[in-house]
Amino acid sequence: MSAKPAQLEQGGHARSANLWLEALYNLRHSPSALLGMTIIGALVVIAIAAPVFATHDPIKTMIGVPGETGRLPSKPPCIPLLGCEEPQHILGLDLNARDLYSRVIYGARTSLSVGVITISLSIIVGTALGITAGYVGGRADNVIMRLMDVVLAFPALLLAISIVTILGPGLTNALLGITITFIPQYARLSRASVLSIKEQEFVLAERALGASPWRIVLAHILPNAITPIIVQGTLGVGTAILDAAALSFLGLGAQPPTPEWGQILSESRNYLFTSPHLVFFPGIAIMITVLGFNLLGDGLRDALDPRLNRH
Amino acid sequence: MLTFVLRRLTFSIPVIFGIMIVTFALARAIPGDPCLAVLGERATPEICEAFARRNGLDQPVPVQLLIYMRNFAGGDLGDSLRFHRPVMELLVERLPTTVELGCFALLFAISIGVPIGVLSAYRHKSALDVGTMIGANIGVSMPVFWLGLMLAYLFAVLLKDTPLALPPSGRLTPGANPQPFYALWGWVVEGQEPAGILVFFSRINTLNALLTLNGELLVDALRHLILPAVAVGTIPLAIIARMSRSSVLEVLSQDYVRTARAKGLREGKVVGVHALRNALLPVITVIGLNFGLVISGAVLTETIFSLTGVGRTLVDSITSRDYTLVQGFTVVIAAGFVLINMVVDIMYGYLDPRIRFN
Numbered sequence: 001m002s003a004k005p006a007q008l009e010q011g012g013h014a015r016s017a018n019l020w021l022e023a024l025y026n027l028r029h030s031p032s033a034l035l036g037m038t039i040i041g042a043l044v045v046i047a048i049a050a051p052v053f054a055t056h057d058p059i060k061t062m063i064g065v066p067g068e069t070g071r072l073p074s075k076p077p078c079i080p081l082l083g084c085e086e087p088q089h090i091l092g093l094d095l096n097a098r099d100l101y102s103r104v105i106y107g108a109r110t111s112l113s114v115g116v117i118t119i120s121l122s123i124i125v126g127t128a129l130g131i132t133a134g135y136v137g138g139r140a141d142n143v144i145m146r147l148m149d150v151v152l153a154f155p156a157l158l159l160a161i162s163i164v165t166i167l168g169p170g171l172t173n174a175l176l177g178i179t180i181t182f183i184p185q186y187a188r189l190s191r192a193s194v195l196s197i198k199e200q201e202f203v204l205a206e207r208a209l210g211a212s213p214w215r216i217v218l219a220h221i222l223p224n225a226i227t228p229i230i231v232q233g234t235l236g237v238g239t240a241i242l243d244a245a246a247l248s249f250l251g252l253g254a255q256p257p258t259p260e261w262g263q264i265l266s267e268s269r270n271y272l273f274t275s276p277h278l279v280f281f282p283g284i285a286i287m288i289t290v291l292g293f294n295l296l297g298d299g300l301r302d303a304l305d306p307r308l309n310r311h
Numbered sequence: 312m313l314t315f316v317l318r319r320l321t322f323s324i325p326v327i328f329g330i331m332i333v334t335f336a337l338a339r340a341i342p343g344d345p346c347l348a349v350l351g352e353r354a355t356p357e358i359c360e361a362f363a364r365r366n367g368l369d370q371p372v373p374v375q376l377l378i379y380m381r382n383f384a385g386g387d388l389g390d391s392l393r394f395h396r397p398v399m400e401l402l403v404e405r406l407p408t409t410v411e412l413g414c415f416a417l418l419f420a421i422s423i424g425v426p427i428g429v430l431s432a433y434r435h436k437s438a439l440d441v442g443t444m445i446g447a448n449i450g451v452s453m454p455v456f457w458l459g460l461m462l463a464y465l466f467a468v469l470l471k472d473t474p475l476a477l478p479p480s481g482r483l484t485p486g487a488n489p490q491p492f493y494a495l496w497g498w499v500v501e502g503q504e505p506a507g508i509l510v511f512f513s514r515i516n517t518l519n520a521l522l523t524l525n526g527e528l529l530v531d532a533l534r535h536l537i538l539p540a541v542a543v544g545t546i547p548l549a550i551i552a553r554m555s556r557s558s559v560l561e562v563l564s565q566d567y568v569r570t571a572r573a574k575g576l577r578e579g580k581v582v583g584v585h586a587l588r589n590a591l592l593p594v595i596t597v598i599g600l601n602f603g604l605v606i607s608g609a610v611l612t613e614t615i616f617s618l619t620g621v622g623r624t625l626v627d628s629i630t631s632r633d634y635t636l637v638q639g640f641t642v643v644i645a646a647g648f649v650l651i652n653m654v655v656d657i658m659y660g661y662l663d664p665r666i667r668f669n
Contacts, residue, residue: 032448150329153645157607158625162641165629166340242454246611249456250626262454269460269615276464283457290452298448 026303033299039292047108055090056099058106059257062089063097091281094264095271096257100278104285106259111289114175115241119233121179126186127229131217133187134194145191148184156181157246164252171244171260174253178243182236186229193225227304235297238290245286261286315660323653330645331383335376337641338634348632349392366392366635379638388639393631398639401624403507406643407514408482408620412612413605415517415536416544421598424548425591428555432590433582435560443552450549455608459542459615466538480617482516482535483528492522539616543608547601554597555590562590592663599655602648 027033046053056062090101133144151159156178163177164170197203203220211219245262247253249269254260256267261282268278345368346359354362363369366389367378382389388398431440467479483489491505491513499505513519517536520529562568563586571581610622621640628636 146325146329149326150333153326153330153649154333154641155603155606155644155648157610158641158644161610161626161629162337162341162637166337166342168342238452242452245454246456246607249454249611250614265454265457265460272460272464273468276461276468279457279460279464283454283461286454286457287449287452290454291448294448294452 023300023303027299030299030302032295033303036292036295036297036299039288040296043108043112043289043292046105047112050106050109054099054102054105056102058103058259059098061097062093062099092275092277094268094278095275096267098257100264100281103259103264104261104281107261107264107282107285108289110171110254110258110260111241111244111286114171114178114244115237115289115293118175118178118182118240118244119236121175122182122236123186123229123233125179126183127190127222127225129183130187130190130192131194131221131225134191135198135213135217135221141191144187148187151180152184154181157243160243160247161250161252164247169252169255171248171254171258174244174247177247178240181243182240185232185236189228189232190225193228194221197221197224231297231301231304234293234300238293238297241286241290241293312661316657319653319656319660323649326649327646330649331380331642332376334638334641334645335379338638339372341629341632341634341637343632345392345632345634366390383642388643389635391628391633391636393628393633393636398636399507401636402621402639402643403511404514405619405621405624407511408618409606409609409613409622411515411517411536412539412543412609412618412620413602415540416605416608417547417598417601419540419544420548420551420601424551425555425594428552428594429559429582429587429590431552432556432559432563440556443556447549447552450545451553453545455542455546456611456615458545459539459612462538462542463615477538478535479538482618483531484535487528487531489516489519489525489528490523492519495523539612539618542612542615543605546608547598547604550601550604551594551597555594558593559586559590562586588662592659595658595662596655599652602651606644606648 027037089099091104092100094100094103129144129148133141154162159181160174160177163180164173167173167176198221203216206216206220244253245260245265248260248262249266251266254263256263264282265279268275268282272279344359345366346354346362350358350362360369367375370378379389386399388402390396391398391401394401427443431437431443434440463479466475466477470476478484491509493499493505493509493513498509516532517529520526520532563582568581568586571585572578576585606622609620610626612618613620613623614626621644625637625640625644628634628640
């Protein structure tokens with residue numbers, strides 16, 4: 001109750017702007033959020049500057065290249081860090097004699113963009129649906145939310161697999177499939193926020209002053225509802241990356257020779273017992289990326305939660 | 312309480328209807344002609360026409376949906392186009408693998424996740440707490456299929472000749488042919504098919520081993536279960552540990568816990584009786600929600616560990632356009648998901664009267 005007068009005085013915008021500044025301030029003191037930001041920052045740099053970091057063309061086979069001495073995965077991996085004197089392939093070659101290190105580096109591009117695009121799309125669609133349901137109410141609310149219930153009733157990966165099978169395997173369709181499974185989360189979150197905000201005095205006052213529904217939604221409801229969505233979205237990027245990797249692993253996502261971590265894993269899994277490093281490194285790359293988003297999401301949640309506010 | 316259960320039950324019915332319609336539509340939308348997929352590319356139009364008539368595919372789609380719903384209510388899920396056997400029979404044959412895997416995965420997750428979460432909340436900011444949270448964050452971030460492959464490599468290759476070696480595939484050692492409990496107990500008449508429910512339970516190897524008092528079979532089944540169950544259970548474990556930690560932390564700072572301590576109750580009683588009962592409520596919800604994760608995990612893990620469960624069968628059937636099977640399996644899984652969430656809600660209502668009366 002104590003927050004109400006402040007909201008009335010400042011309106012939605014000012015309050016959320018303060019909250020964000022405060023959140024940024026709190027984030028500086030959260031080691032997990034800082035670590036998460038560092039990991040994501042480093043990955044973004046690697047993804048953008050992949051040609052600089054990579055030592056070879058990620059889709060070019062090394063067979064027949066003059067001066068090439070790399071060993072195929074049937075032989076033990078040659079890793080310079082472990083004292084092997086064959087410096088041209090840092091993590092060795094994959095089964096098509098391509099440079100594994102360069103493929104993993106380029107994989108950052110695919111995985112990061114899949115994660116971010118998927119979550120952005122599902123936030124846009126989910127929030128639009130949730131706000132409509134919450135603001136309009138009545139039959140629209142009922143129809144939209146029951147539909148969301150049905151989508152949520154399917155285990156996410158299973159639904160994504162079915163959608164990709166219908167649309168055909170490929171990265172874009174995998175992205176669409178995963179997007180659909182994420183929409184209900186954001187619809188539910190934004191609907192709940194709208195329901196709690198739309199009856200508050202500052203919204204009622206705005207309505208009494210004759211503001212259009214669009215203005216009320218965009219200027220007052222959205223800024224107030226966005227906080228939990230951002231937190232959920234940051235955590236969601238990690239899950240989306242895992243789902244995309246899983247689809248590629250099942251052969252439904254990125255297709256060869258695209259360097260995508262799940263796809264590299266899928267190609268190499270039959271060589272697990274002879275060349276485990278082919279499976280190990282792309283998996284570690286997925287784990288570190290997802291970890292980065294999870295740490296940042298957790299930090300954001302703590303920083304934005306007024307109940308945990310220590311100031 | 313009864314009104315609450317009934318209200319919750321009526322709420323689930325439209326969702327299950329929705330699931331059936333969506334699954335039906337999804338299965339019909341899978342591209343390609345099922346006739347050509349099943350009978351081969353060289354099937355003539357006449358043969359395909361007969362195939363469509365036999366499988367009811369020549370009827371208008373709404374009629375197909377109605378027939379499907381009527382049959383479903385009677386427990387008939389149709390015949391698999393690929394296996395030429397009733398989908399129900401395949402479900403009875405393959406669901407036990409997934410149920411067993413899922414149960415052991417959840418058992419692993421709960422039996423380790425809850426105590427670790429509670430302990431690290433109790434010892435807030437200790438080395439144990441920090442370690443648990445780092446471990447939980449890493450656990451949530453691991454791809455299930457990668458973890459499965461790495462576990463297989465570790466226990467089947469690196470630890471091959473040690474007592475810790477574990478088999479990387481299958482449910483039992485090849486050649487093992489366990490006697491079902493109903494046969495041992497003489498519950499089945501010679502020359503007659505045993506009831507589906509008996510077959511279902513007898514195919515849960517660990518249960519069958521316990522019922523037939525077969526120690527050797529139990530050890531063999533458990534040894535095969537450990538790796539896939541750990542792979543599937545790790546993400547739920549991390550989530551459950553985090554959830555129980557944060558809810559115990561919240562409860563421990565409440566006034567009534569302070570009161571309990573102030574009036575001189577023993578610490579064990581304060582935490583064990585007063586705090587845990589309330590703290591574990593949200594944990595129950597999380598356990599229910601993890602069912603979806605377990606199913607997704609099972610789809611991937613069954614592929615890696617060569618287990619013929621519903622997950623792997625479903626993925627194979629989607630690619631071979633066996634849509635009666637896809638339809639049947641998906642509806643059963645999704646309906647199971649809805650029912651489990653319903654049971655979780657009812658349990659929640661039972662444990663927390665505020666929910667029941669609102």
